[in-house]
Amino acid sequence: MRAAMLHGPEDLRVEDVPEPVAGAGEVLVRVEAATTCGTDVKMWRRGHPILPPYPARFGHETAGVRLDTGERVLVGDSVACGACRACAAGRPQICRDPRWVLGGFAELIAAPEAALHAVPAGLDPAGAAMAEPLAAAVHAIARAPAGAIAPDAGVLGGGPMGQMLAALLVAEGRTVTLADRHAERRAQAAALGAMTAERLADHDVVFEAVGRPDAWRAAVEACTPGGCVVFVGGCKADEDAALPTRPLHYDELDLRGAFHHSPAEVDRALTALAAGAVDWRALAAGPIGLSDLPAALAERGGPARKWVVLTEGP
Ligand SMILES: [Zn+2]
């Protein structure tokens, strides 16, 4: 079968590789569509802690068909251990020993059955694949304390995650302002019903969806007294963010990290996509084939988009 294999930083090769073999608890899934994400860009550019040794398969937003039952599934990108303290506390997204499921940029993937989610009838494979990142947005919104998003929210960053956050908040009936310095990304947010700005100011809850220390600081500065900042964007591993102490103390700002998602949140994302509450087509670009992946991952700036990779074909 054909698969996109990472051989090193910026060394991606589409190769014929042996078909995967399903191990204990695993099933084979024929990939129908996989979508690209910022994490894929990081993996391609500089490697990533969760990548297996080179040559490594990647792609973690994957929808396809189970070979054993013919059922359409989203292949979730992780399975929590179920035994660590985080899992015991009902927080599988911060499991200390998760099994990551990578390899969507291939014709077949062997996936743990526990990672699979049924795709609602009528949802396109590319839309189903996007339930993975959308679930992270579902989780981020759930991380804000109940009542904090009342009714106004700011989203900092107009990439795919920022757009998904804005779309979900709009669907919930919130007043949303998305800030991004790129006009085309502001136009995308406006099209989904958000207000837009170049900078955020005075929001009861602020979702940071950039993943840079300066943006973390700007998110804190844009939060109203007593409000909450949810950090959705991950910075580089060695980066520190210097945050102003005054609002943290005197304004009792509530700062919360948001990482990944739970299986239930993936199902909620699938439901939202199938119901049309979030328009995945507004972010979809392509479709492209596996051999187009390097050019797609190298793209910088421009509108927020997720490339739909169809693994069969060129
Ligand atoms: Zn992703």
Ligand SMILES: [Zn+2]
């Ligand atoms: Zn665990």
